[in-house]
Amino acid sequence: xxxxxxxxxxxxxxxxxxxxxxxxxxxxxxxxxxxxxxxxxxxxxxxxxxxxxxxxxxxxxxxxxxxxxxxxxxxxxxxxxxxxxxxxxxxxxxxxxxxxxxxxxxxxxxxxxxxxxxxxxxxxxxxxxxxxxxxxxxxxxxxxxxxxxxxxxxxxxxxxxxxxxxxxxxxxxxxxxxxxxxxxxxxxxxxxxxxxxxxxxxxxxxxx
Numbered sequence: 376x377x378x379x380x381x382x383x384x385x386x387x388x389x390x391x392x393x394x395x396x397x398x399x400x401x402x403x404x405x406x407x408x409x410x411x412x413x414x415x416x417x418x419x420x421x422x423x424x425x426x427x428x429x430x431x432x433x434x435x436x437x438x439x440x441x442x443x444x445x446x447x448x449x450x451x452x453x454x455x456x457x458x459x460x461x462x463x464x465x466x467x468x469x470x471x472x473x474x475x476x477x478x479x480x481x482x483x484x485x486x487x488x489x490x491x492x493x494x495x496x497x498x499x500x501x502x503x504x505x506x507x508x509x510x511x512x513x514x515x516x517x518x519x520x521x522x523x524x525x526x527x528x529x530x531x532x533x534x535x536x537x538x539x540x541x542x543x544x545x546x547x548x549x550x551x552x553x554x555x556x557x558x559x560x561x562x563x564x565x566x567x568x569x570x571x572x573x574x575x576x577x578x579x580x581x582x583x
Contacts, residue, residue: 387511387512388450388453388473388475388512389402389453390402390403390447390453390454390455391507391511393503393504393507394503395499395500395502395503396460396495396499396578397459397460397494397495397496397498397499397578397581398457398458398459398460398496398499398500398503399457399458399462400455400456400457400458400468400500400503400504401455401456401458402453402454402455402456403440403443403444403447403454403455403456403467403469404440404444404456405437405440405441405444407436407440407456407464408436408437408440409436410456410463410464411429411436411439411440411456411464411466411467412429412431412435412436413464414464414465414466414487414488415428415429415430415431415436415486415488416431416488417465417488417489417490418488418489418492427439427484427486427550428486440454443467443469443484446471450473451471451472451473452469452470452471452472452473452484453469453470453471453473454467454468454469454484455467455468455469457487457491457496457500459491459496460496465487465488465490465491465496466485466486466487466488466491467484467485467486468482468483468484468485468486468500468504469482469483469484469485470482470504470508471483471484472518477514477515477516478512478513478514478515479514479515479516479517479518480508480512480514480517480518481517481518481519481520482501482504482505482508482517482518482519483519483520483521485500493531494581495577495578495581497531498574498577498578498581499578501535501574502571502574502575502578505517505562505567505571506567506571509564509567513564514564515563515564516561516562516563516564517561517562518540518559518560518561519532519535519537519559519560519561519562520557520558520559520560521557521558521560522549522555522556522557522558523542523555523556523557523558524549524555529558532560533560535562535570535574536562536566536569536570536573537560537561537562537570538560538561538562538563538566539558539559539560540559540560540561541559542556542557542558542559543556543557543559544556
């Protein structure tokens with residue numbers, strides 16, 4: 376009946392657990408707070424004004440998770456904890472601005488402990504998430520956005536093979552109150568097979 380259909384839709388758009396060789400992505404939960412705090416401490420990531428990383432103060436990681444789970448419960452986001460091959464939490468990422476009508480999703484709020492940055496873990500995380508969006512949800516597009524100040528993120532998104540859609544000027548503020556121009560990139564469904572192959576080759580090179 377209708378109730379079964381709604382449950383199926385909810386299940387389909389729930390946060391999956393995705394596992395690769397280098398990374399495990401599991402639904403973010405309150406119990407991840409201490410581990411997130413420890414991950415953010417590797418590189419003092421909260422010091423960067425253009426990131427959304429929780430700070431070291433008591434309660435910040437809890438508030439970060441509470442906000443992410445509230446967005447999940449409102450149907451607006453699907454947040455993950457990112458675990459390395461040893462099972463240690465090294466960061467977080469999420470799908471957000473989910474439009475089930477198109478369907479399309481944004482992928483962001485991504486941060487990793489310094490030791491996990493620019494590693495196979497990051498490449499495989501993107502591969503698993505984008506694959507899920509296109510194959511399981513039949514998305515037409517996956518969108519990635521970042522601050523004009525976050526040059527490392529822009530470079531990483533371009534390395535994925537995403538196309539630069541444009542710049543939303545002064546459309547929001549950084550955590551420190553400064554104005555942010557948002558650089559917008561996207562990958563379309565028909566572009567993904569070729570880009571996916573490129574990411575798989577990168578992963579193979581990392582494992583070699």
